[in-house]
Amino acid sequence: MIKKIKKFKLPVLILFIYGILGIGAPEIAYKSFDISLSYLGEMIYIIPPVFILMGLMEVWIPKNKVETLLGKESGIKGILISFVLGTLPTGPLYVAFPMTASLLKKGASISNMIVFLGSWATLKVPQLLVEAEFLGVPFMILRFVLTFIMLVLMGLFMQFTLKLSPDKDFLESSNEEL
């Protein structure tokens, strides 16, 4: 029971903030609630299929394939595959978190997954078109190139850091469930 309550600690805290805001600044609280609701409307359709897809990935995608295509030895090819997978038009970043967890478990390297998440977040095709329209083509291209370079560097750095000091608590808790 206590464990269950602990799980909902953050949502309860947020509800509490809403309460205070509701007394102090009711218009802002009302507006915030409205925005939360509209995001709920978006997530409620996206989240269930994403988790089912993750389940399907978990059962069907063979481990050795992920390892050869996206593993530590995959080199430039691995980076390019992660980049292409990330740029496909497939929705907001939180959709990619379960996919990433699944691929990591199957042996994808951390550096490739950072490129994957980063391209998913910042280098999506439809998003780039909107960017070019409102901020100009040179802005878009320069940001694209610089972001890609930074993502590869970030990935290598994170791989190195997490190898030196892995996230033991998290790895233990996710192994427990399997």
Added chain:
Amino acid sequence: MTLIIIYGILIIGLVVSFLKSKEKTKKAFKIAKKAFMKTAPSLLAVLGIVGLTLGILSPETISRLIGADAGIMGTIIASLIGAVTLIPSLIAFPLAGSLLRAGASVMTISVFITTLVMVGIVTMPMEIKILGKKFTLLRNGLGFIAAIVIATIMGAIL
């Protein structure tokens, strides 16, 4: 559009999976349910935080904070607002475009866009639950630094 793509892939995936093995498809659903239950509280939290941040930081407020005469302070504020909020790109890019035309610097706008999409403080509860605390903190922290580097170079070139 996103929905059509996701559901399209899902339906194809489910049909193929079901034809190949009923058992494995069942297992996939089991895994999905378990992962969903585990993530549900942090999803709720993310929803609440998104509402709060955008309710307080409306596009008009953001324009005022990082507008033309805000200078280097404007750049710093832009990076923080970008890191915290989660704004759909269809709203973010027109907003950034109008700020740029109103006289905000290229550096300010690029740091805003890059932190906006790369660093997600509001989605952190969910990311931590799914990918672990160290991964999340490193990814977002490094993303923030990367955004500043990118913006500085862009400001110098454009």
